[in-house]
Structure formats: C-alpha cells, structure tokens
Amino acid sequence: MKLQTYFKASAAPAALGLALLAQPAMAQVATEAEETAAPVVPSEAIVVTGSRISNPNLELASPVSVVSSDDLELAQTNVAEEFLRELPSAVPSVGSAVNNGNGGSSFVNLRGIGSTRNLVLLDGRRFTPADTTGRVDLNNIPLAVIERTEILTGGASTTYGADAIGGVVNFVTKTDFEGLEATASQQITEEGDGSVFRADVTIGANFDDGRGNAVLSIGYQNQDAVYQGDRGFSLFNIGSFSGNPSGSSNAIPAVIVGPTPEGFGQLTDDGQGYVDGVFDRPFNFNPFNIFLTPFERFNVYGSANYEVSDAVEVFTQAAFSKNTVSTIIAPGGSFFNTYQVNLNNPFMPDQLAQAFCDGLELTAAECTAGRNTQFGATLADGTANPDYVEISTSVRRRTPEAGSRTSDFTTTLFNLVGGLRGDITDSIGWEVSGGYGESERIQRQGGFARFDRLQQSLIAIPDGAGGVQCSDPSGGCAPINLFGPLGDLGSQEAIDxxxxxxxxVITQASLTQAQAIIDGDLGFGISASPISFALGAEYRKYTATRLSDEASQTPGAVVGGGGAAPDINGSYNVKDFFAEVAIPVIEDSFVRDLTLEAGGRYSDYSTAGGEFTWKVGGTLTPIDGITYRGNYQRSSRAPNIGELFTPVVTQLSNLAVDPCAGTNPVGNAALTAACVSQIVAGGATQAFAQSRIGNILQPAAGQINITTGGNPDVGVETATTWTVGAVFEPMYNLSFTIDYFNIKVEDAITTPTVNDLVGGCYDAPSADNPFCSLIVRSAATGGLDGSPNEVPGLLLSLSNLGTIKTDGIDVSLRYRTSLTDDIGFRFSTDGTWTNRNEFQATPTSVNRECVSYYSVNCSSIQPEFVFNTRATFSFYDELDVSLLWRYLDGVEFEPLQRAESGDAFVGTLPEGTGPVAGQEVDFNTIPAESYFDLSLRWLATENFEFVFTVQNLLDNKPTIVGSDIGSTAYNSGNIYPSTYDALGRRYAAAVKLRF
Incomplete structure (x- = not known):
C-alpha cells in the first residue's frame, strides 16, 4: 500500500496534507503554477484520528498515517485485512491466509502486541464486535464507500477508551458522494485458481438545494479456495527438524499405540499385517488444506445527513453484511483417542491380535479363545462370555473415505448509527449520537467423527453368517474397519x-453506545490562535454469547475437532467522561509555532471498576518547514467478555519436539522422573508410566494439547506509550517524517507460551519443579497429544502477570512533481524499524523477544525492517503506471526455542518431499523478501475507467521451513502464508463506470 502520513505543521502545510491525502480517483498532473500557488485552508473543521477536537488548523502531536481509496484501487484490494496486514506498523493476524485456526473472522494486529489491543472504528465510532473478544471483523467493512483509512499506532485510550493500546484503525466514509459508480473486478492466479469476483454499485445525491446528502452502496464478493496440494512447495508435508516427508500419526494404514510389546506400531499397507515398534508412513495432510479460504459476501451500506436548520443537522448510517468464510482441513479419523477394541473383531489382522496378546501377557490358550469367540461380552443366554477380551488402545486411522473436515462460518451483522449535531456559537459545536449493532456467526462443522458412535462401531463381532455386525446394533450402528487399507473403511452405512x-456453534455479540461531545475553540488564547477543546461523555454496553450443541460443548465428543466450545454468556458496560485541550502557546515569534496538548478520560467498568487515562503532548515549529512533535500517554484495557467468562477447556497448540519422546529420557534420571510424574498425573500407575519411557511418540502432526480459558479475576491492564518525531517539508511537494514509538504494557492479560512451560520444566527437570507440575500427560501413551477429555497437556492459566514491551522508528517520504506538461510523477515510501517486541507472561517466565524470529512461541512473523514504496507515473491525465515494492527483512528460528529443540533441518531435501526434493535448504532462516506489484489505470473516457494489476510480478516463491516449526495458524503448508505470498503471480482487472 502507498501509506500517506497525515500531518499538520501549520495552517498551510495542513492544507497540503489534505491535498496529498484526497487524491482523485484518476490522478491528475499538477501544473507548475498549481504547485507553487498558495494552498487554500479548508473552511470546514475536521476531526483527525487521535483527537476529538475538530479544528482545521490543529497541529497533531500523534503521527497518523493514511491509506487512500486511490491506493486500494491500484492494489485491487477487496477486504480490509488484505492491506492492513501489509502495513509496516502491523503484523499479520487471522485472515484469508489462515485456514486451520480461522474462526470465520479477520482482524488487525498493530505493532504486534495482539489484535485485542487495538480498535477498529467506522467514522470515528466503534463498530459491531465479532465475538466474545470485542474485536471487529474486517470482512464486514464496506470498502466501496471508504474514502480513506487513518491509522494511529500507539496509545489512544484517552481519546477512544479501552482497547486502543496498540492504536486505532479508523475507516472514514464518503459523506458527500454524488452520482452513480459501478465497479466489477476479477482476480485469478497464474495457476488458474484463487478466483475472486467482486462487484459494487454506489449511488449518492445531494437534495434540497444541498442541505442533504444520501448514499447507498450494495456489494457482492466471491472468492475460491487455493489448495496446498496445487503448489509444489507445499504438496508434501515436510518435518521442520528432520527434513523428511512428515505428517500425522493419525495415518493410513492405522498406527497402533499400546498395549503391545514395543508400545506402538503400524499396520501394513494391505491391512493384513502389523509391524510392532515401527511408524514410518505418516499421513500427508497438506494436499487437503488450503492457502486461501473460500469467502462469499453480500453487503449494503447507507448514510444520510440533512440540515434541519442552520444550527442542527441530522445524520444516520447503516451497514449490513452477510458473509461466509469456509475452512477446509484434511480428512478426519479416529485420531488420538483411547478406544476399547475387542480381540475377536473380524477386521483385526492376526498379527496385531497376537501383539495385543503379547502386550497383555495372555497365554496362548487365552489368546486363541479370545480371538475365536463368536460372541461379544455376553453369550446368547445373557451370561458373561469368559473368552471375551477387550483392549484399551489408540487406533489412529485417517479416514479419507469420509471426505475432508469443513467448517462454514456464516456471519450476519448490522450496525446502526443516528445523531444530531450543530453549533452553539460560531466556534463551538455539539454532537449527540447513538448506535446499536448485532452480529451472529453460525459455525457448521462436517466430516468429523462422533466419539460415542465410533466407539460403538469399533466393537464388531461375527454375525454368524460370515459377516460382521456391531455388538450393540442400537441406533443404526454399522461396524467400521479402522484396520483396513485405503478404501476399506467399511460400508457407507458405517461412514454415515x-x-x-x-x-x-452460534456466537452472538452486540454493542450499544451513546456519546455526547462539545468541541471547538474558546475564542481566546495565550497566543493569537484560540485554545481548542473537546469534552464529552460516552456509554457502551457489550454483550456476547456462545451457544453450542451438545457434541460441540462436550470435551472429546467430536473426534479431531480440537477443543470443546462450551457455552459463554457475559456482558459489561462502561461509562466514560473525557476532555481534551490544545493550547497554541507561541506563534510567529522567536519560533514559528508551539502548541501543547493534554487530555484525560475516566472510565467506570461494571466488571473492573474505575480507571483514569491521560495524555500530554505538543508540537514545535521553530521555522517553516520543520515541525517536532511528541506525546506521552497512559492507556488501559479492560478484560473482554471472553477473557472473563470463557470456561477452561483443552485445545490444540504446536510443539514439534517433546523432550520426553523417544530415547531422550533413557539414562537421564532427572528427566525420567519428570516425565513419569507427568504421566502419573494423567492417571497412570507408577509402573505403567515407567514402562512408557523410551516408547513415547513425538506429538502427532506437531500438535499438543493445552488447557486454558478465561479468568473472572483478571483486571485492567495498563500501558505507557510515547512517541517523539519530526516533520520536514523543505519544499511544497516534498515531505519527510520520522517518529520513534515506545509501548510498555504492564499487568498484561496473558497466558504463558508453550515453551515457557516446556523450557521451564525440562531445562531443570525434576518431579518437584513447579513448571513440571503444570504439564499433564496421557495416561495411555505418555504423550502430550490425545483426546481433550483424556489429556490436559500444558496448563496455561490466564492472569494479569504479563509484561509487553515494543519500540522502534517509523519513517515516511512523499514527493510529487511534473516532469513535463503531460507527465507527472508521485513517489512514496513508508517503513518501520522495530527494535524489540518482548513478552514475559509471568515474572518467572522467560522475557521472550520475537522481532525477527519465528517459532511456536512467536506465532505471526514480525521482521525488524518492513518498507512499502510506490512510484507512479501519470501520462496526459489519462494513464497511470504504478509500481509497488514491499520489502521484508530476513528472520530466523527463535534462538531460545532453538536451544530447547535443537536446530531445524539443514541440508538436501530427500526423495518423497515432492517437487522440492533435492533442494538445499536451511529451515533456521528465512532470507529477506521483496515483492513487486505493477498497476495500470486508464481513464478511457470521463465515465469509464480500467485498472489492471499484476500482483507478485516476479512470481516469488515462499521460503519453506517445514510444517511444525511454528504455530498451526501461521505455519502451514511448510511456509508462513500470512507473511509470504503462497499464491504466486496473480492478475486482477477491474472496470469502473461513473455517471
């Protein structure tokens, strides 16, 4: 994106900032006379993100950046998350490139301190939340009517209330649109997939001699999936630490875990044999997963304003959106649950039956009798069957015969705003407004097994006629064959x-809000310009619920569905009182200008009590063309509904290397003691836990269980944020800004990372280490994976014990000129250097640095340097040729995690890894990356415009790092698809009609 920095160093540069900001849809070439003419100060007061004061000459102490609609048009952006994740000041959050971990919504994460620590506004007002976290789903922002997007990165709690610690994204709509505009666009990758179609029609008109304006916009978008199996680098799953073909031990043929002499093994490909102590055919789940989530959206937006009199104006706004995001993950199966399996199951191979007999230490006679009995647990006369043997085991069998697992998230949302505004005096105005919004997200899952039915189907016995039947045929049970080869899962009746x-699962959220503001200037001041001010009151009420069906909220009931989704029901309200003041201290004296700012807000939360936030700042212009600015703020964030009221549940996270797996503990008494105590804590006997040492498998698919949830006792987290910088304007058409930012969050609402517990325990393993007591292993396998109702895994508690620190420098350069009478040139560059982003979950946890690093602890990647640069040539007022260069600095495997798990793979990829076999790789590093997008925009006639864009012009392929070095959501398909382009070269074409 071409990110334009919005600044106001004085009255004249203020107008320049607006002129650069509000470019027309077709860029016009300025003449030399126009460039040297004195700019005109707008007569209408404006409100800029970061302040409630409306004043056309206000000098802002906080740096605000702007992305114009012109930028989005050149880039052919369809969803707000697409351009926000590419901002130098942001880190990719959940969006269209996240598949396994996408909850049907897209979010923004400013400064990389968490998507719950920034606000998303529409015309300066809060928008309807998506879920129990209070975050706004960016899929519902109507881009067709967005005039510009203002981004303030840094504390803004004083201005907007809680949650604005990391900053604010404010989408500003077109309020005076007149005419008809219809746009249709089509995008597709060079591979022929990932089709995106979008169409919008916007109509607006002024009426009653210009006293009123109304705008209506209707849009539709449809986006197809891109499968990981359709890209060579992601066709085969690759182990990050072995470099070998990898995948899941929920495989085909099935993997058996206990009780056998070796503790685990795998069936042969034909389903007729079994090899104990061997697991060498993991399931490659990559081809079934996707890099781009299917998405369909209908949206309607309307706004109107009318001057009832010279002193009163009525305004309204309404937004409606219905969208469906679909995620597709690999076929399900029996996964890591513990099942009861009968020894006389006709589907069970004889070799496996013998291994069970040996593991259970049955005599030959007992084994033969148990294998050959024709009955279940009871005989035909109802008495107990003395020969019947039932085994408790994990039969890990993938079931592609049943299809992929899908989740369709359908969100319906509306957001209504209405209010009155007017003038008290010529320089003081007022506004009273209210709003209400609701969202409902319905998640429908398919392709997942139900545990109780699978268990019933597994107890299969001979039917006496050469066939197989369920021992308990109630409910329509049909026997299933988890021991069979691919294609032999059983009858269609069993699959059904x-x-x-x-x-x-239905998630609902609502926001009720009302505010009253008086702002303007006092008509007097210390210097020639008057003191400006704003004061007001605000009320907000959030409600959120999550209602799940019985299976979804029962741990372990849905096999392979991750954690349960228990019901949530919560609400809170907050009453705010705030005031801001801007005082011009010196004008046209020994310095050109000196202005001071201050503000305060008192918030009364029904859940967390009272909280006071404040800010001070100022701007200094010693001479024309140079302005220094700085501000200091104390911000806060109250816990959201999810953090307060979500029940504690067991979910999934990533860990590739389990210190207790394999032969690691053998011969290490301290490590063995810690591992054994954790298996015993899961419910095993001391003797059985000891027997698992040396036979524990690495986490299946690099995933482990974690247990976490809300905490009704967490309180407000506080932050101090400050910025200091300068604006340089050596000439009318050139500007440069530089700003240092610093954010520190204390009493942060956080949970420990996976490696906080793993490293804390196994760096000094013992049964008495308190970190080790927070790890509970499977009583059946000794591993950290398994059914969520059986294996708690890592206990990650939510608390106010965290600390987050980040700081760095933002720079921006703008230049525009006329090369000839017919050729113009525009250049912009925006960059961020992030010095650090440290996170400490508790006072005893590691103070973890994630800038320039990737791992299971650092989730989404935040490079040290990120730059976006755009150069545009305009020819004859008809044609724009624009090139965008996006630079990402190199990153590497997190040193702390590297010390724990060892180096990632370095070397030549072996056979079996698909098209990338034979490549020399180093999974410990991702080199710097540069992406180029080329855009052409042609104003064919006054009413017809055509835009053609080639994204990822050089068809850069992402650097592969394997599948289990990072978190599930962001490390997918052997790469990081939210940060690095997985789709390849893409073509986008759009036509626009204006009347």
Missing part, C-alpha cells in the same frame, strides 16, 4: 453413522 453428522 459415524461421520455424517453436523455440529453447530
């Missing part, structure tokens, strides 16, 4: 009975 069921 176990898998063809739908789970549903």
């Amino acid at each position: 009975y176990v898998f063809n069921l739908t789970q549903q």
Whole structure:
C-alpha cells in the first residue's frame, strides 16, 4: 500500500496534507503554477484520528498515517485485512491466509502486541464486535464507500477508551458522494485458481438545494479456495527438524499405540499385517488444506445527513453484511483417542491380535479363545462370555473415505448509527449520537467423527453368517474397519453413522453506545490562535454469547475437532467522561509555532471498576518547514467478555519436539522422573508410566494439547506509550517524517507460551519443579497429544502477570512533481524499524523477544525492517503506471526455542518431499523478501475507467521451513502464508463506470 502520513505543521502545510491525502480517483498532473500557488485552508473543521477536537488548523502531536481509496484501487484490494496486514506498523493476524485456526473472522494486529489491543472504528465510532473478544471483523467493512483509512499506532485510550493500546484503525466514509459508480473486478492466479469476483454499485445525491446528502452502496464478493496440494512447495508435508516427508500419526494404514510389546506400531499397507515398534508412513495432510479460504459476501451500506436548520443537522448510517468464510482441513479419523477394541473383531489382522496378546501377557490358550469367540461380552443366554477380551488402545486411522473436515462460518451483522449535531456559537459545536449493532456467526462443522458412535462401531463381532455386525446394533450402528487399507473403511452405512453428522456453534455479540461531545475553540488564547477543546461523555454496553450443541460443548465428543466450545454468556458496560485541550502557546515569534496538548478520560467498568487515562503532548515549529512533535500517554484495557467468562477447556497448540519422546529420557534420571510424574498425573500407575519411557511418540502432526480459558479475576491492564518525531517539508511537494514509538504494557492479560512451560520444566527437570507440575500427560501413551477429555497437556492459566514491551522508528517520504506538461510523477515510501517486541507472561517466565524470529512461541512473523514504496507515473491525465515494492527483512528460528529443540533441518531435501526434493535448504532462516506489484489505470473516457494489476510480478516463491516449526495458524503448508505470498503471480482487472 502507498501509506500517506497525515500531518499538520501549520495552517498551510495542513492544507497540503489534505491535498496529498484526497487524491482523485484518476490522478491528475499538477501544473507548475498549481504547485507553487498558495494552498487554500479548508473552511470546514475536521476531526483527525487521535483527537476529538475538530479544528482545521490543529497541529497533531500523534503521527497518523493514511491509506487512500486511490491506493486500494491500484492494489485491487477487496477486504480490509488484505492491506492492513501489509502495513509496516502491523503484523499479520487471522485472515484469508489462515485456514486451520480461522474462526470465520479477520482482524488487525498493530505493532504486534495482539489484535485485542487495538480498535477498529467506522467514522470515528466503534463498530459491531465479532465475538466474545470485542474485536471487529474486517470482512464486514464496506470498502466501496471508504474514502480513506487513518491509522494511529500507539496509545489512544484517552481519546477512544479501552482497547486502543496498540492504536486505532479508523475507516472514514464518503459523506458527500454524488452520482452513480459501478465497479466489477476479477482476480485469478497464474495457476488458474484463487478466483475472486467482486462487484459494487454506489449511488449518492445531494437534495434540497444541498442541505442533504444520501448514499447507498450494495456489494457482492466471491472468492475460491487455493489448495496446498496445487503448489509444489507445499504438496508434501515436510518435518521442520528432520527434513523428511512428515505428517500425522493419525495415518493410513492405522498406527497402533499400546498395549503391545514395543508400545506402538503400524499396520501394513494391505491391512493384513502389523509391524510392532515401527511408524514410518505418516499421513500427508497438506494436499487437503488450503492457502486461501473460500469467502462469499453480500453487503449494503447507507448514510444520510440533512440540515434541519442552520444550527442542527441530522445524520444516520447503516451497514449490513452477510458473509461466509469456509475452512477446509484434511480428512478426519479416529485420531488420538483411547478406544476399547475387542480381540475377536473380524477386521483385526492376526498379527496385531497376537501383539495385543503379547502386550497383555495372555497365554496362548487365552489368546486363541479370545480371538475365536463368536460372541461379544455376553453369550446368547445373557451370561458373561469368559473368552471375551477387550483392549484399551489408540487406533489412529485417517479416514479419507469420509471426505475432508469443513467448517462454514456464516456471519450476519448490522450496525446502526443516528445523531444530531450543530453549533452553539460560531466556534463551538455539539454532537449527540447513538448506535446499536448485532452480529451472529453460525459455525457448521462436517466430516468429523462422533466419539460415542465410533466407539460403538469399533466393537464388531461375527454375525454368524460370515459377516460382521456391531455388538450393540442400537441406533443404526454399522461396524467400521479402522484396520483396513485405503478404501476399506467399511460400508457407507458405517461412514454415515459415524461421520455424517453436523455440529453447530452460534456466537452472538452486540454493542450499544451513546456519546455526547462539545468541541471547538474558546475564542481566546495565550497566543493569537484560540485554545481548542473537546469534552464529552460516552456509554457502551457489550454483550456476547456462545451457544453450542451438545457434541460441540462436550470435551472429546467430536473426534479431531480440537477443543470443546462450551457455552459463554457475559456482558459489561462502561461509562466514560473525557476532555481534551490544545493550547497554541507561541506563534510567529522567536519560533514559528508551539502548541501543547493534554487530555484525560475516566472510565467506570461494571466488571473492573474505575480507571483514569491521560495524555500530554505538543508540537514545535521553530521555522517553516520543520515541525517536532511528541506525546506521552497512559492507556488501559479492560478484560473482554471472553477473557472473563470463557470456561477452561483443552485445545490444540504446536510443539514439534517433546523432550520426553523417544530415547531422550533413557539414562537421564532427572528427566525420567519428570516425565513419569507427568504421566502419573494423567492417571497412570507408577509402573505403567515407567514402562512408557523410551516408547513415547513425538506429538502427532506437531500438535499438543493445552488447557486454558478465561479468568473472572483478571483486571485492567495498563500501558505507557510515547512517541517523539519530526516533520520536514523543505519544499511544497516534498515531505519527510520520522517518529520513534515506545509501548510498555504492564499487568498484561496473558497466558504463558508453550515453551515457557516446556523450557521451564525440562531445562531443570525434576518431579518437584513447579513448571513440571503444570504439564499433564496421557495416561495411555505418555504423550502430550490425545483426546481433550483424556489429556490436559500444558496448563496455561490466564492472569494479569504479563509484561509487553515494543519500540522502534517509523519513517515516511512523499514527493510529487511534473516532469513535463503531460507527465507527472508521485513517489512514496513508508517503513518501520522495530527494535524489540518482548513478552514475559509471568515474572518467572522467560522475557521472550520475537522481532525477527519465528517459532511456536512467536506465532505471526514480525521482521525488524518492513518498507512499502510506490512510484507512479501519470501520462496526459489519462494513464497511470504504478509500481509497488514491499520489502521484508530476513528472520530466523527463535534462538531460545532453538536451544530447547535443537536446530531445524539443514541440508538436501530427500526423495518423497515432492517437487522440492533435492533442494538445499536451511529451515533456521528465512532470507529477506521483496515483492513487486505493477498497476495500470486508464481513464478511457470521463465515465469509464480500467485498472489492471499484476500482483507478485516476479512470481516469488515462499521460503519453506517445514510444517511444525511454528504455530498451526501461521505455519502451514511448510511456509508462513500470512507473511509470504503462497499464491504466486496473480492478475486482477477491474472496470469502473461513473455517471
């Protein structure tokens, strides 16, 4: 994106800032006379993000950046998350490139301190939240009517209330649109997939001699999936630490974990044999997963304003959106649950049956009798069957015969705003407004097994006629064959009975808000310019619920569905009182200008009590063309509904290397003691736990269980944020800004990272280490994976014990000129150097640095340097040729995690890794990356415009690092698809009609 920095160093540069900001849809070439003419100060007062004061001459102490609609048009952006994640000041959050971990919404993460620590506004007002976290789903922002997007990165709690610690994204709509504008666009990758179609129609008109204006916009968008199997670098799953073909131990043929002499093994490909102590055919789940989530959206936006009299104006705004985001993950199966399996199951291979007999230490006679009995647990006369043997084991079998697992998230949202505004005096205005919004997100899951039905289907016995039947045929049970080869899962009736069921979770959220503001200037001041001020009151009420069907909220009931989704019901309200003042101290004296700012806000939360935030700042212009600015703020964030009221549940996270797996503990008494105590804590006997040492498998698919949830006792987190910088304007058409930012969050609402516990325990393992007591292993396998109702895994508690620190420098350069009478040139560059982003979950946890690093602890990647640069040539007022260069600095495997798990793979990729086999790789580093987008925009006639864009012009392929070095959401398909382009070269074309 071409990111334009919005600044106001004086009255004249203020107008320049607006002129650069509000470029027309077709860029015009300025003549030499126009460039040297004195700019005109707008007569209408404006409100800039970061302050409630409306004043056309206000000098802002806080740096605000702007992305114009012109930028989005050149880039052919369809969803707000697409351009926000590429801002130098942001880190990719959940969006269209996140598949396994996408909850149906897209978010923004400013400064990399968490998507819950920034606000998303529409015309300066809060928008309807998406879920229990209070975050705004960017899929619902109507880009067709967005005039510009203002981004303030840094504390803004004094101006907007809680949650604005990391900053504010304010989408500003077109309020005076007149005419008809219809746009249609089509995008597609060079591979022929990832089709995106979008169409918008916007109509607006002034009426009653210009006293009123109304705008209506209707839009539709449809986006197709891109599968990981359609890209060579992601066709095969690759282990980050081995470099070998990898995947899941929930495989085909099935993997058996206990009780056998070796503790685990795998069936042969034909399903007729079994090899104990061997696991060498993991399931490659990559081809089934996706890099681009399917997305369909209908949206309607309307606004109107009318001057009832010279002193009163009525305004209204309404937004409606219905969208569906779909995620597609690999076929399900029996996964890591512990099942009861009968020894006389006709599907069970004889070799496996013998291994069970040996593991259970049955005599030959007992084994033969148990294998050959024709009955279940009871005989035909109802008495107990003395020969019947039932085994407790984990049969890990993938079930592609039942299809992929899907989740369709359908969100319906509306947001209504209405209010009155007017003038008290010529220089003081007032505004009273209210708003209400609701969102409902319905998640429908398909392709997942139900545990109770799968368990019932696994107890299969001979039917006496050469066939197989369920021992308990109630409910339509049909026997399933988890021991069979690919294609032999059992009858369609069995597949339908176990898998063809739908789970549903409904999440609802609402926001009621009202505010009253008086702002303007006092008509007098210390210097020639008057003192400006704003004061007001605000009320907000949030409600959120999550309602799940019985299977979804029951731990372990849905096999392979991750953690349960128990019901949530919560609400809170907050009453705010705030005031701001801007005082011009010196004008046209020994310095050109000196202005001071101050503000304060008192917030009364129904859940967290009272909180006071404040800010001070100022700007100094010693001479024309140079302005220094700085501000200091104390911000805060109250816990959201999810953090307060979400029940504690077991979920999934990533860990590739388990210190207790394999032969690691053998011969290490301290490590063995810690591992054994954790297996015992899971419910095993001391003797059995000891027997698992040396036989524990690495986490399946690099995923482990974690147990976490809300905490009703968490309180407000506080932050201090400050910036200091300068604006340089040596000439009318050239500007440069530089700003240092510093954010420190204390009493942060956080949970420890995976490696906080893993490193804290196994760096000094013992049964008495308090970190080790927060790890509970499977009583059946000794691993950290398994059914969520059986294996708690890592206990990650939510608390106010965290600390977050980040700082760095933002720079921006703008230049525009006329090369000839017919050729113009515009250049812009924006960059961020992030010095650090440190996170400490508790006082005893590691103070973890994540800038320039990737791992399971650092989730989304934040490079040290990020720059966006755009150069545009304009020819004859008809044609724009624009090139965008986006630079990402190199990153590497997190040193602390590297010390714990060892180096990632370095060397030549072996056979079996698909098209990338034979490549020399180093999974410990991702080199710097540069992306180029080329855009052409042609104003064919006054009413017709055509835009053609080639994204990723050089078709850069992402650097592969394997599949289990990072978190599930962001490390997918052997790469980081939210940060690095996975789709390849893409073409986008759009036509626009204006009347």
